[in-house]
Amino acid sequence: MASLLVSIPAAIVTLVLGMVLVLGGLWTGQNIKLLPVGASLNAPVYDELFRVLFSIGTILFIGVVGLLLFSLVRFRRRPGDLGDGLAMEGNLPLEVFWTAVPAVVIFFVGLYSYDIYDRMGGMMPLNQQGHHTMPTIVTNKRIWGGIGSGSVEAIVPAAAQAPLPVEVTAMQFAFLFHYPRAEIISGELHVPAGRQVDLKLEAKDVIHAFWVPEFRLKQDVIPGQPTLLSFTPMMPGRYPIVCAELCGPYHGSMRSVVVVEEPEIFDEWLRRNSNLPTKA
Incomplete structure (x- = not known):
């Protein structure tokens, strides 16, 4: 052999x-x-x-x-081999x-x-x-x-359904989410499955980063520089939002969660928490 x-x-x-x-x-x-x-x-x-x-x-x-x-x-050098190697050029x-x-x-x-x-x-x-x-x-x-x-x-091209706009504010040491069409401010990001979400991210103090591993999203958030980030969630569930940029002594605790819900459940959450005046 x-x-x-x-x-x-x-x-x-x-x-x-x-x-x-x-x-x-x-x-x-x-x-x-x-x-x-x-x-x-x-x-x-x-x-x-x-x-x-x-x-x-x-x-x-x-x-x-x-x-x-x-x-x-x-x-490797064999036992007893004291000579030089082959001269190759x-x-x-x-x-x-x-x-x-x-x-x-x-x-x-x-x-x-x-x-x-x-x-x-x-x-x-x-x-x-x-x-x-x-x-x-x-x-x-x-x-x-x-x-x-x-x-x-x-x-x-984008789908016919209008994207959901959300304004994200990053600060030491939390994320705040503002829904301008419903005047909701939340510590959690609620989004409907299957619909594009347009985030407008802005930092209030130092550089932060918006990271959702399950969405493959990671975006720096810089003071004075609003940043747009779009994604389309597909799988209902709760997924962690992590600040991936060292931003201070409590950086490790700067976390939130994105809640992906079925469209009907999201619409109900939006209606229940909306601060807009109800129509007579």
């Missing part, structure tokens, strides 16, 4: 190991379970990019570490390989990231207020570069 392995050309062994490494990295990236549940329409786009980058990172990490371990064992195929592979990987990641950014609406024209018109994401069969999940999201 050992003689058979020795007789196999090194190029074939390298090719087989490379194929196993690539397939293993792709499988790992597509089956990784590190992310929390995706509870918004925005989440699958971010998750797809994460899986692709995790696949590439896994392939590179295992490949580099494996090569180092192989070199440590294969080219230049290896054109190897130099082309280690230059071309990183270049191709970086080029692919750049194009793929641009594609994701475009599908998230980053390349859409600015509206009259100087902010990006936030799109709605719908399911569309699309596989980019042969790595997509097959159920990839595409950018389309």
